[in-house]
Amino acid sequence: MIGSLTVNDGGLFTTIQDGGRSGYRKYGIPVSGAMDTHSWKLANWLAGNPLDTPILEMTLKGGVYEFNSQAVIAIAGAEMKPEINGEKAPMYKTIQVQHGDKLQLGYCRKGCRSYLAIQGKWEIDKMMGSYSTYTPGVFGGLKGRVFKKGDRLQWQSAKFKGDREIDRKLIPHFASSNTLRVIKGPEFDWMNPQEQKQFLGMTYMVSAESNRMGIRLKGEEKLEVSSRQMSSSATLPGVVQLPQSGHPVILGKDGQTVGGYPRIAKVVEADMWRVGQLPPSSYVGFKLIDIEEAKALKEYQQALYRENLK
């Protein structure tokens, strides 16, 4: 059965994202993909999709979407007061919508990105192995750009009639102050012990200039930057760079593939989804752990998904 929706209001920055693209970084093409992979997986599971299905990622403000058919949907991530035809709609639960239903999501109250999964196979083109939108390069997703009023999304729906709910222990709590666990980056030792202590001890504010490429942080004081010259080298989402300004940047999913700033730390894989939920003006601190602990955290997280998202 063919389903579709029409965009009445695309919100602030709504794009299609999935698990991202690999194999093209030697051309300078970033990974892209959902910033909060945790909510992405939960929403897809609720909608009866394979967990790596593309999804709508809505940033700070959701928008209004009118369904031209029945659909099975689910919402996870930041709380944007979802309503269907003016009535409160649940999050973290399978929702059946009817032809003509209007889904409205407002400004986000906690977190930063909300995810809308729609059951079925979307009729959009894969670009270099992924459906993810990379807006700076104008490719992927829906015409390589954010959703606009009048856009239409169409899909082939299967016959999923499930009614799922997420176990409470998997539902994230979004705070205005967050601690991210990090491991040392290749240039961590470019900071002397005093500078390392300062970097790890400080609280940073998330700047409004943050986006999918990078989360810009502002510390109470500037961090000292080594005057050593670094030749451009690989970067990854989660890498914490320390540019000349003395204010660190956490690279996001659309982050550059190489960079010339010291990579002082890297957010651990298990905490990467939380990077996608840092709203402007919220606070961030870092906690250094070793790589073995980081791997154990990731394994624990993978086991949780295996058990709960069957």
Place this chain on the structure above:
Amino acid sequence: MLKLLHLNNAKWECSFLGEQALLLTSAVGDDTAIEVIHSSTYMLNHANIFGMVDIIPAYQSIALVYDRLLESLDQEISRIESQISDKSITMPDPAKHRLPVCYEMGLDWKAVEDHTGLPKDAIIKYHLNGNYIIAMMGFIPGFIYLSGLDKKIHCPRRENPRIEIPAGAVGIGGSQAGMYSLKSPGGWQIIGQTPHSFFNPREIPPVKVKAGDRCVFERITEAEFRKIREGVNHDR
């Protein structure tokens, strides 16, 4: 934590770039020939390394990205070394590209003249005389780093990066020459523009040139620039 890896008759310092990526940094540092990076990248790309999904070559380093959590450095190093050994690999011959540039469309002539102490015509001459090698690509899709820029026209990047640099901009960033395939912010000194586009996400591979290819620049007028650009757009 650092361990040595032997690859392509060279020694590499191997470290973790996160739980799912390795960073191989050339042990000889600045003196690494870019050709060694290219041939090593080629070898790694053609070896069957368990779980490796991406590779990011740079000037003195190569990063390997995996879709799995990594084991110890020793285990990962021996995995790589065992996959690479006994394999003789012939790299494809580098292609040679002629790239038209309209120098009248430069944006930072004054800064480059001031810094080098040379008039525009002399700078253009040095730029045209260079034999360039595509050193690497990144930081954004299709940005092309060229090595081989004449020392006389080295010029530091802008103190205040531009908010928008046009696609096709040809620039100087320190000792490197470079080209932007996408409209983007950037700090390079722009001395001209090429009507060619190297990046097309609808094609595989999405970038028409490859690391190791040779490039020479050819001077064109603004009228020629417009004519070629119209042709390029028409083809799409």
